[in-house]
Amino acid sequence: MATEVLMPRQGQSVESCIIIEWKVNEGDVVTEGQALCEVETDKATFEVEATASGTVLGIFYPADADVDVLKVIAAIGDPGEDISALRPADEAADTTLDAGSSEEKAPVVEEKPVVASIQPQASSVTGLASPRAKNLAEKKGVDISTVAGSGPGGRVIERDVAAAQAVTPAAAAKAAAEGLAIPAAGTGMGGRVTAADLMAVAPEAVAEAVASMDFPGTVKEIPVKGVRKVVAGRMLNSLQSTAQLTLNTSADARSVLGYRSKCKNAPEEAGVGGISINDVVLYATIKTLGEFPELNAHMLGNKIVEFDNVHLGFAVDTPRGLMVPVIRYANLMTLKQLSAETKRLATACIEGTIDPDALSGGTFTVTNLGAMGIESFTPVLNAPEVGILGVCSIQPKPVMKGADVEFVPHMGLSLTFDHAAADGAPAARFLASMRTKLAAFELTLAG
Structure with a gap:
């Protein structure tokens, strides 16, 4: 059978x-x-x-x-x-x-589209010229060897030289490199054509070339499926079903940078060499959520579920799209354990070996775009979670110190929360607490 x-x-x-x-x-x-x-x-x-x-x-x-x-x-x-x-x-x-x-x-x-190039019309140059044409060329400063003749056998005659204008070397090089047409008259000394004169006719030449192309050119259709389809559906549903509001602030990053430097320079036996700035932010987030249970929660229609433990999701950029693995019972981990679990889950996502169950059950999410230089953004809630924290780049920020101004590195923080489940005041206090913990991270770690 x-x-x-x-x-x-x-x-x-x-x-x-x-x-x-x-x-x-x-x-x-x-x-x-x-x-x-x-x-x-x-x-x-x-x-x-x-x-x-x-x-x-x-x-x-x-x-x-x-x-x-x-x-x-x-x-x-x-x-x-x-x-x-x-x-x-x-x-x-x-x-x-x-x-x-x-x-x-x-x-x-x-198939790649065939792009029409813009080239000047070719000229037939024979090298033959009448005496009058040579005299006029000398007066006008025209290189007669480059002039196409209209006389018998391609001979250059006086009117050909009169119609030609001298072209500066820079203009000639630009015309050849960019395929620009050389105008009949220039604005340079003695009517010489300069590089600036070429740009005066470039729009018309470009428009003519564009008009000859098939619009819109070659396209590529990408079916929406797999991770992309899931992300698209969840993001759309999140924005349609929740009252999202984003608060932005920044935290003094000197302590975080100092601790990261210590970890990098620590001896191997200390076991902290792999701890990253992202690990530090995740750890501070977990500690802060312990103070604000209303943000470590799910909004489920007519009820709100607050969690005693933090099951922290974090966004991972993979070749297949955005994935959010969940660090379960993150509040019970040390910084070293948190760092190891973060790396394990992120690697599994990138390699495509992640256990599907490890991508669900989060109570709060962190998404970090700081490494890409983003200074502020609006994270979209991973519904039914009530909050998501966006981590931004570290940038110098002017800070008053007495009568002087000091530039201090600050890390941007963007908190999106469901206003139907939490009010603005506790969300603002959450960010204030995050600022305090990051500004004195070693005290946070000791506590």
Whole structure:
């Protein structure tokens, strides 16, 4: 009897998976445990293995199909066995695959648009010139060897020189490099054409070239699926279903920078060399949330759920898109433990090996764009969480010190919260407490 291969369930929150590619074809002989296909959830990628040894009798879904978990995606057995009873009846199932071969999509070749270049018209230069043409060229400072002649056999005559103007070396180089047309008259001394004169006619030349191109040129269509589809849906739902408000402030970063420097210079046996500024911010956030339970909460329609423990989500930029792993019971960890867990989860996200269950259950989120130089932004809530903290770059800020002004490095902080669940005053106090903890981080660590 043929053995069915099911789309496995990857975590309690995963309802479907997208088949990225099949590694086998119908008719191939496989062994138990061999990878049959690679699939993608909204959180990670993994391989589906053969559940038995035998011949691949049927592949029921093509690549790019979005298949519900626990559905039959393939059948393995002995050649000639009837697998009609195993074939799913839903519309997404592929009923066009012939036995012995799986449908392969032809690679999409993206054609680059042909860009029309703007070039000056070519001239026919023979080197022949009349005596009068030579005399006039000498008076006007025209290089007669560059003038195209209109006389018999391409001979340069007086009117050709009269129509020509001297061109400065800079203008000639610019015209050649950028394909600009040389005007008939220049604004330089003696009517010489300068580089500035070329720009006077450049807009017309560019407009003419643009008009000859096919609009809008080559485009690339990208299907919205996988992580991108999930992020898009959640962000839209978050903005439509919550009353979001963002508060911005900054914190004195001298203590954070000083502590980070100590960690970098500490001996290896101290075990703090890998602690980053982001780890420090996460640790300060956890300590602050302990004082403001109204922000360590979920807004669930007609009720608000506050959590005793902090399950901290943090945004990770991956090749597949934005992912938010959750550090569970982060409030029970030391800074060193927090740093190690952060790195473990971030690495798993980037490599696509993250456990889907590790991407849910957060009570508060931190997203850090400081390394990209962002000074202030508006984070979007990871609903139903009540708050999300945006961490910005460290920039010098003028601070009054008596009658003098001192420039002190400050870290930008942007807190978005659900105003339906929390008021502005506690949100502002949360940021004030964060400023205090970051400004004296070693005291925060000791406490």
